[in-house]
Amino acid sequence: MPTPIIAPFPATRLRRLRRTPALRALATEVNLTPSNLIWPIFVTEIEGGEGEIPSMPGIERLTLEGAKRAADTAMRLGIPAICIFPHSDPDQKTETCERAWDPDNIGNRAIRAIKEVAPELAVMTDIALDPYNANGHDGIVRDGVIVNDETVEALARMALVQAEAGADILGPSDMMDGRIAALRAMLETNGHQDVAILSYAAKYASGFYGPFRDAVGASGRLVGDKKTYQMNPANRDEAMRCVARDLAEGADMVMVKPGMPYLDICRMVKDQFAAPTYAYQVSGEYAMMEGAIRNGWLSRDVVMESLLSFRRAGCDGILTYYAPQVAEKLA
Numbered sequence: 490m491p492t493p494i495i496a497p498f499p500a501t502r503l504r505r506l507r508r509t510p511a512l513r514a515l516a517t518e519v520n521l522t523p524s525n526l527i528w529p530i531f532v533t534e535i536e537g538g539e540g541e542i543p544s545m546p547g548i549e550r551l552t553l554e555g556a557k558r559a560a561d562t563a564m565r566l567g568i569p570a571i572c573i574f575p576h577s578d579p580d581q582k583t584e585t586c587e588r589a590w591d592p593d594n595i596g597n598r599a600i601r602a603i604k605e606v607a608p609e610l611a612v613m614t615d616i617a618l619d620p621y622n623a624n625g626h627d628g629i630v631r632d633g634v635i636v637n638d639e640t641v642e643a644l645a646r647m648a649l650v651q652a653e654a655g656a657d658i659l660g661p662s663d664m665m666d667g668r669i670a671a672l673r674a675m676l677e678t679n680g681h682q683d684v685a686i687l688s689y690a691a692k693y694a695s696g697f698y699g700p701f702r703d704a705v706g707a708s709g710r711l712v713g714d715k716k717t718y719q720m721n722p723a724n725r726d727e728a729m730r731c732v733a734r735d736l737a738e739g740a741d742m743v744m745v746k747p748g749m750p751y752l753d754i755c756r757m758v759k760d761q762f763a764a765p766t767y768a769y770q771v772s773g774e775y776a777m778m779e780g781a782i783r784n785g786w787l788s789r790d791v792v793m794e795s796l797l798s799f800r801r802a803g804c805d806g807i808l809t810y811y812a813p814q815v816a817e818k819l820a
């Protein structure tokens with residue numbers, strides 16, 4: 490970091506450059522544009538499953554038709570990517586999770602539906618078994634243990650069908666060891682060498698995911714917690730090891746998740762690795778802000794402020810449920 494030279498007061502008056510909007514514009518250090526945004530959406534296959542998610546006011550689960558409309562909106566607003574999260578039929582969730590690699594599962598149908606109407610929009614996916622797992626875990630559970638290597642094989646199959654359905658960016662969010670290498674090898678050997686991987690590299694075991702689990706219908710299903718695979722919120726060095734490992738295994742981009750409570754990690758990752766770095770402003774962060782805004786306790790300006798904090802922390806982009814609202818404002 491360069492050391493700023495400060496002449497003694499009154500030669501230096503830092504307020505000079507804050508005096509007018511024009512001067513403040515000239516002295517602005519980071520910006521936010523729609524191209525910094527990835528928009529996570531929930532797509533349901535359940536009859537009547539669409540509509541507002543109570544713990545995420547203003548956010549709806551979409552039908553396939555709704556997902557196509559969202560894709561049109563993203564294109565119109567200059568949002569470069571949509572990320573699909575499936576709300577799948579609870580009766581078809583199993584302990585073996587085979588629907589995760591069914592080409593006709595709701596996630597893969599949504600990829601194809603979006604590509605049909607907006608082929609230029611980048612489609613990102615989620616790679617983890619939880620939407621299709623009877624016990625709500627991201628991996629296969631045997632005798633109460635989330636088994637790593639068998640899960641990684643399942644994730645690689647899931648990756649292949651998503652690539653075949655037309656995904657541009659795969660988002661492994663499972664936190665198993667060795668999954669990036671396995672996905673990369675699966676893509677390379679099957680002619681999908683140009684499909685990108687945005688690794689959920691530093692994903693913490695966080696209470697801020699609560700509303701997301703309501704959104705995808707996983708609440709109440711999870712047996713135990715995810716602490717044997719997601720990271721301890723107390724750890725920083727471990728995040729660096731996770732990111733280094735995922736980049737070395739072939740990740741093209743990396744993510745820190747959640748976002749606002751982990752801005753220190755975002756900054757360290759960007760400084761250390763200079764790779765495309767993203768943060769996920771997760772459902773609980775959305776719920777906190779939106780709940781307070783709707784109660785009149787905070788002004789809506791906090792949304793932009795929160796997103797600028799990611800840019801200041803070095804993030805190239807942000808996954809945020811506020812993407813369309815913010816892009817509309819920036820237009």
Ligand SMILES: NCC(=O)CCC(=O)O
Pocket residue numbers: 615662697698699700701702770771772773
């Ligand atoms: N893989 C997605 C999550 O685990 C949660 C995201 C959120 O809470 O918004």
